[in-house]
Amino acid sequence: MDRNQITKWLKSPAKMAHKYSLHAVYFCTGCGIIEIPPVITTRWDAERFGVLPVATPRQGNLFMITGYVSLKTLKAIIRTYEQMPDPKYTVGFGSCPINGGMYWDSYNTIKHLDRYIPVDGWIAGCMPRPEAVFVGVTHLWTLIDKGKADGYLRYKRYYAAYRRNQEMLFGELQWPPLYPTEAEAEEARP
Amino acid sequence: MVTRIIQLLLSPLIALAVGVLFLGLSRKIIARIHRRYGPPLYQPVIDVIRMMSQRSISHGSLFELGVVLALAGSLVTVLFIPLGGTVICRQNPLAHGVLCPLSSSGGLLVVMYLMLFGPLGLALGAGDSANPNASIGVSRKLLLALAYEVPFLLVILAVMSHYRTISITEIVARQQESGWGVLSVPLSAVAAFLILPAMLGIRPFDLVSAPQEIASGPLAEYGGSYLALLAVQKGVHLFVVIALYVDLFLGGGVNLATFLVKMLVVFVAAEMIAAVLPRIRIESAVRFCWKWPTALALLQMAITVLSKSV
Amino acid sequence: MIASLRTGLEATFKGVEVTDREDGMMFVLAPGESIPAVLRYLREHGLDHLALVSCVDWIEEGELEVVYLLTCYMRNNTDYGPEQRRHVLLRTKLPRESAELDSVIGIFENAEPHEREIHELYGVHFEGHPRLIPLFLERGYEIPPFRKDFDTRQYVEKTFGAIPPVED
Known part of the structure; x- marks a missing residue:
């Protein structure tokens, strides 16, 4: 840790901690998940960057969608994303x-994917190599530093549009809205 | 009086700092054994800050109280455990720099009871989250506690009857005079080392919070600051168990520094065994705990009682 | 054994065509209404494993072809001879407009998900199936999506193209 970083840590500890402790929920869709075991094990060792897989969405703050998303999976993705605590970052992996x-x-x-949930970054390729994951993580660091990784804020701001897109695919959704819709917000206002 | 207040504040802080450092050390040791570079030593601190700054989702008041109960139970246990220092005057050990604020009361019996607070608090909190994985994890945790309590109580009974006291300070003082417990009650020391991973919840006994099979078990619904407190609790619990082992069998410490060095040796030994073993199932864990450690502890009990009654 | 199976099939059932091949495969073409009976006959004669139920859409002929692939279980390691390497492909042709078959769950229980899948992807109705609800699909489709006249490109443009990007 150099001196430059120490001043950053003192200025905004929460932001720096989010940078260096990305606990990832790997959503195992499609073929991308094959690239994840080498990333987190001995060969490439993502733990030295603080990237660690977690088992439940409640504990993570990085959401990786590794591969094609079928309609049934998209439902699970939306629910998993809404269960993660803020702040959270989404990365789409693969083309x-x-x-x-x-x-x-x-x-x-x-x-x-970004028409249904907000995405902070993409890792392009078919398939991306494990090195690409690390390039993606360092890019995400830059985005968090500049405050541009604001997917969870955008989800809140444009929730009506996201929800409308989700309902266009699935019809009536089986779970209640995460944020109050505009009509409800109007009602709640005194 | 002032010493006591300072000690009351100091020993939980030491437990917090050393426990969290041990968590980082365990990740580093396991990484190095896997030939990885591993995270920095202070990675758990970063994780705790990160979780603290995340939004916390609660599932009810018992869900929150369980975390508090677990952490408080672990922190209070630290106050009853001497963390190094030489006893000069038996009547008033406090005046002579034994770092143990509540040494005059309770002793081993209180520590035995207080060590159950961690599993109980977690069971209460996880039960309130109504997650099936959490329920499986809690049942495993209580079953595992049942498994290691049997040899643990036998070990403590053997140590208490060998030294004819329940005061840990007294046991430490006797060891510093006449040789370590690992020499005078060797089979108990081996039995306690065998159940050490079960008490710490590390491999091969990490079936309680197995991420791959039951989605980290009782922690499945915990996130945000609750998870941060539980991570801290894990560190403090680690500290308590290893400090107890050092006090009972390795003669405590002449001062805090030697005490911590002894703790480090025990911890690294346990962690190196853990890093190369796979996870076992709950019934194998119970069978193991009730077989070898229990047999060794019973044997040592018999030897101690017979040699004392002659 | 294979030869006797062939003669037995041709003698028992009407309208069954049997093609025998060198590599132990036997193609059996049977009319739709006799499928359960033929399957039961084959099962009684040693072919006790339904490996797969599949479907092919022959759009030029206006026919859907449902294929049942049958093999037999190895009883132990020693009897792995040509007898045990038999495969039977039971095929039947149905008109595309009114594709209906009797369910064979009573004979081979593991046909249940296969029939559900063929029902949702090809639109073949299986009479007597306890729950013909979609297995994989989330949306309703006018034409079952694995039929050849289902225009995927047009469908994608109509469905996914209609969803606007959430503009920031």
């Missing part, structure tokens, strides 16, 4: 969450 990838004309695979 399928970005624009569908090789599933661009599939009847059951969503094409753009």
Whole structure:
């Protein structure tokens, strides 16, 4: 830790702690999860960056979606994302969450993940190598430093739009809204 | 009086600092054994700050009180355990620099009871979250406590009947005069070392909070600052168990520094065994705890009682 | 054994075509209504494992072809001979417009998810199936998506193209 970092730590300990303690919820969709075991084990050792897999969404703050997202999976992804405590960062891994990838004309695979939940960063490739994960993590550090990794804030601000997009796919959703919708907010206002 | 107040404040702080450092050390040791570089030693501190600054989701008042109960139980236990120092005057050990604020009362019996607070608090809190994984974890945790309590009580009974006292300060003083407990009650020391991983909740007995099978068990619904407090509690519990082992079998410490060095040796030995072993199932854990450590502890009990009654 | 199975099949059932192959495969083409009976016959004659139920859409002929792949379990390690390496492909052709079959869950219990899958992806109705609800799909589709006349590109444009980006 150099001197530059110590002043940063004193100025905003929460932000720095979020940077160096990214506990990841790996959502094992598709083929991307194959790249994750080498990342977290001996060969590439993500733990030296503070990246550690956790078992439940309550404990994590980094959400990695590794591979194509089918409709059924998207439901689980939305629920997992809403269960994570703020602040949380989402990273789409591989080309399928970005624009569908090789599933661009599939009847059951969503094409753009960022239309349903907010995404802070992408790691492109099919498949990205483990080094790309670390490049992605360092980019995420820069984003957190500049305050640009604000997906959880955007989700709150544009929740009505996100919810509308989710309902366009699934019809009526089986869980209540995470944030009050505009009509409810109007009612609650005195 | 002033010494006592300073000690009351100091020993939990030492337990917090050393416990959290030990958590970081365990991650580093395991990483090095896996030929990884590993996280920095202060990584648990970063994690705790991160969890503290995250939004905490509660599931009810018992959910919160369970965490507080577990942490408070562990911190109070520290006050009853001498953390190094030489006893010069038996009548008033406090005046002579034994770092143990509540040495005059309770002793081993109180420590035995207070050490159950951690599992109980966690069981209460996790039960309130109504998560099935948490329920499985809690049942495993209480079953594991049942498994290691049997040899643990036998070990403590053997030590108490060998030294004819329940005061830990007294036991430490007797060891510093006439040789360590590991020489005078060797089988008990071995039995206690065998159940040490079960009491610490590390491999091969980490089946309580197994992330791969039951989604970290009782911690499944904990997040944010609750999880931070539970991480701290884990560190303090680690400190309590190892400090008790050092006090009972390795002659305590002449001062705090030697005490901590002895704790480090015990901890690294336990952690190196843990790093190369796989996780075992709960029934194997119970079978193991009730077989070898219990047999050794019973044997030592018999030897102690027979040699004392002659 | 294989030869006797062939003659037995042709003698017992009407309208069954049997093609025998060198590699131990036997193709059996049977009309739709006799499928449960043929399956029961094959099961009684040693082919006791339903490995797979599949479907092919022959759009030019206007037919859906449902395929049952049957093999037999190895009883022990010693009897792994050509007898045990038998495979039987039982095929049946159905009209695309009114694709209906009797469910074979009573004969092979593991056919249940296969039939559900074929029902939702090809639109074949299985009479007597206890719960023909979707297995994989979340949305309703007008044409079952594995049929050849299902235009995936148009469907994707209509469904996923209609969802606007959440503009910041």
